[in-house]
Amino acid sequence: MSSIRQRMIAMGRFLPTLALGIAGGGLAYWLHMPLPWLLGAMIATTVASLAGVRLRPPSSSRKAVLVVIGVMLGSAFTPDLSGDLPLWGASLAIMLLATALMMAFSVWFSRHVAGYSLDTALYSGVPGGVSAVTLMAMDSNADLRTVGMTHAVRILILLIAIPPLLQAIGHVSLQPGGMSLAQWLWLPTLEDAAWLAAAGVAGVWLGNWLRLPNALLFGPALISAALHLTGMTQAAIPPTIIALAQVIIGVSVGVRFAGTSLLDVGYNLTMAVLQTIALLLIAILAAWGAHALTGYSLAAALLAYMPGGAPELSLVALSLGIDPAFVTSHHLLRITVLILLMPVLLNHCRRWSA
Numbered sequence: 001m002s003s004i005r006q007r008m009i010a011m012g013r014f015l016p017t018l019a020l021g022i023a024g025g026g027l028a029y030w031l032h033m034p035l036p037w038l039l040g041a042m043i044a045t046t047v048a049s050l051a052g053v054r055l056r057p058p059s060s061s062r063k064a065v066l067v068v069i070g071v072m073l074g075s076a077f078t079p080d081l082s083g084d085l086p087l088w089g090a091s092l093a094i095m096l097l098a099t100a101l102m103m104a105f106s107v108w109f110s111r112h113v114a115g116y117s118l119d120t121a122l123y124s125g126v127p128g129g130v131s132a133v134t135l136m137a138m139d140s141n142a143d144l145r146t147v148g149m150t151h152a153v154r155i156l157i158l159l160i161a162i163p164p165l166l167q168a169i170g171h172v173s174l175q176p177g178g179m180s181l182a183q184w185l186w187l188p189t190l191e192d193a194a195w196l197a198a199a200g201v202a203g204v205w206l207g208n209w210l211r212l213p214n215a216l217l218f219g220p221a222l223i224s225a226a227l228h229l230t231g232m233t234q235a236a237i238p239p240t241i242i243a244l245a246q247v248i249i250g251v252s253v254g255v256r257f258a259g260t261s262l263l264d265v266g267y268n269l270t271m272a273v274l275q276t277i278a279l280l281l282i283a284i285l286a287a288w289g290a291h292a293l294t295g296y297s298l299a300a301a302l303l304a305y306m307p308g309g310a311p312e313l314s315l316v317a318l319s320l321g322i323d324p325a326f327v328t329s330h331h332l333l334r335i336t337v338l339i340l341l342m343p344v345l346l347n348h349c350r351r352w353s354a
Contacts, residue, residue, distance in 0.1 A: 017055045021251035034163040037246035045254025057255040065248045066216040067200045074224020076324040087294045098286035102127045114271040124150035127307030129335040152256035153272035155309040192235035199224040213335040279307040304330035
């Protein structure tokens with residue numbers, strides 16, 4: 001009973017943050033911004049955090065949203081994807097090579113330019129998997145504040161950079177389509193809702209059992225993908241829940257800057273910005289190379305190769321209809337490989353620098 005009460009209290013304290021995110025998303029939607037609910041919520045809470053406002057981060061609500069996003073991403077895996085799978089193999093290989101280059105540059109930059117310790121350089125340089133990486137960094141000598149800030153700044157810059165980059169690529173509509181009240185209030189049938197709920201519950205169990213990175217996201221995505229690939233269901237998530245998921249993900253990025261000051265952390269912020277710009281350039285070049293070799297969508301490759309934020313970037317792909325199955329698969333493979341290799345990399349680097 002006490003745990004339920006604590007959750008209710010935590011939810012009550014989070015409501016002002018959520019209200020700010022919804023207001024920011026609503027304003028962005030009214031202004032016809034691209035990705036309005038995500039970017040609007042993120043910008044509003046980031047500005048408030050840097051202004052000194054103490055915002056409560058989402059806790060249980062973010063976990064629930066990750067499950068919802070996982071189920072949504074799985075619905076993008078349809079039976080007609082089989083013809084694209086050979087191209088995915090080549091793209092996945094290019095992505096892993098680009099990830100190795102990103103990791104090498106990040107560690108070099110953090111050590112020799114920013115002057116961070118080896119542990120801090122390794123964990124802040126991982127291009128993705130912020131939740132799992134932060135947990136792993138707790139058992140090391142890394143500066144957790146620097147690690148967290150580097151990842152937060154990276155995701156912030158990537159999300160802000162996505163609209164102009166996709167606009168430059170062309171052939172991608174970023175203008176949010178107007179929706180009627182009936183469309184906003186659309187709900188799935190009871191049968192479809194049951195399939196979606198079952199995918200979420202079974203996916204959480206599967207993700208934890210397999211010990212997947214970001215189990216709440218990728219476990220439901222795997223179960224939902226299996227259901228949709230086999231044609232057992234074609235259920236979709238209501239647009240209101242998709243918008244709310246974008247708001248909470250945007251808020252979860254913005255509140256990471258709570259308690260920070262531009263004056264106090266200016267150096268770390270500058271280093272994080274410079275590092276992110278370099279990684280973004282590597283991702284752009286790799287995506288262009290993959291597009292030239294395979295003919296696959298440049299926009300999808302760009303979202304798949306971006307260094308970090310699997311929930312955020314997968315949700316962007318889903319929201320814009322840019323091959324979310326392709327993007328999600330790349331991020332899942334990259335995070336899995338990085339997390340498995342991190343202990344080996346850390347030990348190797350320690351011996352090499354000794």
